[in-house]
Amino acid sequence: MAYDSFSVLRSSAVPLPIENxxxxxxxxxxxxxxxxxxxxxxxLFRDWRFDKNDQPKSDFVLNNPSYQGKILVGGxxxxxxxxxxxxxxxxxxxxxxxxxxxxxxxxxxxxAINVGILPVQVSPEFLHQIFEAIEKDPQTELEVNLPExxxxxxxxxxxxxxxxxxxxxxNLLNGFDDIDYLQAMKDEIVSFASNR
Amino acid sequence: xxxxxxTLFDKVWDSHVVRKIEDGPDVFFIDRHFIHEVTSPVAFxxxxxxxxxxxxxxxxxxTADHNTPTINQHLPVEDPLSANQLLQLEKNTAKYGISxxxxxxxxNGIVHVVGPENGITLPGMTIVCGDSHTxxxxxxxxxxxxxxxxxxxxxxxxxxxxxxxxxxxxINVNGQLGKGVTPKDVALYxxxxxxxxxxxxxxVEYAGDVFRNMTMEGRMTVCNLSIEMGARGGMIAPDxxxxxxxxxxELAPKGADWDKQLxxxxxxxxxxxAVFDQVVNFDAADIEPMITYGTNPGMGIGISKHIPxxxxxxxxxxxxxxxxxxxxxxxxxxMIGKKVDYVFIGSCTNGRIEDFRAFASIVxxxxxxxxxxxxxxxxxxxxxxxxxxxGIYDILTEAGFELRxxxxxxxxxxxxDKIPAGKYAVSxxxxxxxxxxxxxxxxxxxxxxxxxxxxxxxxxTDPREFL
Numbered sequence: 001m002a003y004d005s006f007s008v009l010r011s012s013a014v015p016l017p018i019e020n021x022x023x024x025x026x027x028x029x030x031x032x033x034x035x036x037x038x039x040x041x042x043x044l045f046r047d048w049r050f051d052k053n054d055q056p057k058s059d060f061v062l063n064n065p066s067y068q069g070k071i072l073v074g075g076x077x078x079x080x081x082x083x084x085x086x087x088x089x090x091x092x093x094x095x096x097x098x099x100x101x102x103x104x105x106x107x108x109x110x111x112a113i114n115v116g117i118l119p120v121q122v123s124p125e126f127l128h129q130i131f132e133a134i135e136k137d138p139q140t141e142l143e144v145n146l147p148e149x150x151x152x153x154x155x156x157x158x159x160x161x162x163x164x165x166x167x168x169x170x171n172l173l174n175g176f177d178d179i180d181y182l183q184a185m186k187d188e189i190v191s192f193a194s195n196r
Numbered sequence: 197x198x199x200x201x202x203t204l205f206d207k208v209w210d211s212h213v214v215r216k217i218e219d220g221p222d223v224f225f226i227d228r229h230f231i232h233e234v235t236s237p238v239a240f241x242x243x244x245x246x247x248x249x250x251x252x253x254x255x256x257x258x259t260a261d262h263n264t265p266t267i268n269q270h271l272p273v274e275d276p277l278s279a280n281q282l283l284q285l286e287k288n289t290a291k292y293g294i295s296x297x298x299x300x301x302x303x304n305g306i307v308h309v310v311g312p313e314n315g316i317t318l319p320g321m322t323i324v325c326g327d328s329h330t331x332x333x334x335x336x337x338x339x340x341x342x343x344x345x346x347x348x349x350x351x352x353x354x355x356x357x358x359x360x361x362x363x364x365x366x367i368n369v370n371g372q373l374g375k376g377v378t379p380k381d382v383a384l385y386x387x388x389x390x391x392x393x394x395x396x397x398x399x400v401e402y403a404g405d406v407f408r409n410m411t412m413e414g415r416m417t418v419c420n421l422s423i424e425m426g427a428r429g430g431m432i433a434p435d436x437x438x439x440x441x442x443x444x445x446e447l448a449p450k451g452a453d454w455d456k457q458l459x460x461x462x463x464x465x466x467x468x469x470a471v472f473d474q475v476v477n478f479d480a481a482d483i484e485p486m487i488t489y490g491t492n493p494g495m496g497i498g499i500s501k502h503i504p505x506x507x508x509x510x511x512x513x514x515x516x517x518x519x520x521x522x523x524x525x526x527x528x529x530x531m532i533g534k535k536v537d538y539v540f541i542g543s544c545t546n547g548r549i550e551d552f553r554a555f556a557s558i559v560x561x562x563x564x565x566x567x568x569x570x571x572x573x574x575x576x577x578x579x580x581x582x583x584x585x586x587g588i589y590d591i592l593t594e595a596g597f598e599l600r601x602x603x604x605x606x607x608x609x610x611x612x613d614k615i616p617a618g619k620y621a622v623s624x625x626x627x628x629x630x631x632x633x634x635x636x637x638x639x640x641x642x643x644x645x646x647x648x649x650x651x652x653x654x655x656x657t658d659p660r661e662f663l
Binding site: 080 | 423
């Protein structure tokens, strides 16, 4: 078991209505020097969150105590750019368990699932509804139901289904990861390799 | 065997599927795995924690590049965190018997430069690395893409990763490229048309005269930038240009093995009538030397153009305004004549010998502008040697440039090569994201020719004036 399992998450959410949030923003390269996976949350969105004197920037959402929760809601094309898994680690370490967007970059989406974060892709219209609901009431809660593959804005009752393949869903529900699976089929891999 | 026409991508992908998981990804076999000091240590730690080993150490190749200094490489690395990453890579590779070209090794250099130049990258292979610009190796007709650290651990322990097969896109560029238009410009042009997410979910094949006529180094530049339009990777069918490049390289196949592999490589092309999920066509004549003005690689324009208005670009106005505000630019500004403080030539995108030849073709007989700080960083020691052997070093020195030692350098500014806040850098690298080249740094992505023209004039300049 590699991480906490994920089933139903009910939480308020942190809105980040910016498009093309790249992984250099999520965690700048100068914070990739660790050789262990810990402490990355401190530098999540470092240069948007802190000024050059390391003082919190009051206009950035993570510094606004009105917005809290385990769900991060981002604009279109979230997680583009560098393949650094440190971006997913930083999001997880900060306390998020789910990222919602209308579109994810491929590598980030894979990395997120591999570390136990559920990426939920919704329609642009539904994303807009989420941002509106949070703007109206920062405490508004979202429910992300993995078994039913459904996300709901609890204050309005609006909901939408989301996609995830059966294999990855099973992994997340049980906290299994790909390495467990691959270790179990090692003989098949060795035989495949010897025939190449 | 079915007679259904298939794409180059299908041929390579399908031959590497160990197992298809129902309602899940493919278990995908990896021929070659590159690792570096930044994205591998946690993967090795994972192996320790689980008590598992490396299945095929001979299929993994390590180099130190992301976090290495580009001066005084013979001295101990000053930053203790960087030094520790290098040490961990050395220890981990020694422990598991993985080939390691560390700092000071004559084969050391940027992972996507050293793989091809030593004959490790070959057609028809599957190649991964914990670095998104692994797409570079697609230039050889390989399926190559970047992975996360969890996947690095998977490859080390099982030589496989879990991947759902992407959709297929072909990008055709036909016609004749104009004067001063380089492979970098072709790529930046395509990205500007497709946007940074236009190819997300796809694997791209580049086809048409322009790529057919391109050198291997040019093809590497194009494939390198595939990730910047969101594509998982990009590839070009191998041909005589490819075979000629590979033959004789140190780790390339030799003798009977060469003949056998060559026969296979010649089958690696998209069959007539094969179907892509998306087809995109461009005309080479529409492309001019490019430059970016914003904070993602899709925000590029022809160098003679003006910055578009928010209403002319796709996406939200707030995001666009945030980007121009960061750059200190306004809508409708001309790019030509904008002041440049720094010039960086290097990186896995444009750090090969042809890039330095192009750069030298403009700086030869001229002088670096006094106010410009220039970082000239070869992609590897082999490239560095070529620069010296071909007399490019002398041209650079006479023009007031200094040659640094190989590494990723200012492309991602993990080491000391950081552009200061607010300064403008014309950079031959791959990303102009906020803070990419240092906190507050402002990056203008361009070709080696545009970089050279900026370096000698001190402002954004159309390189065609010098050609």
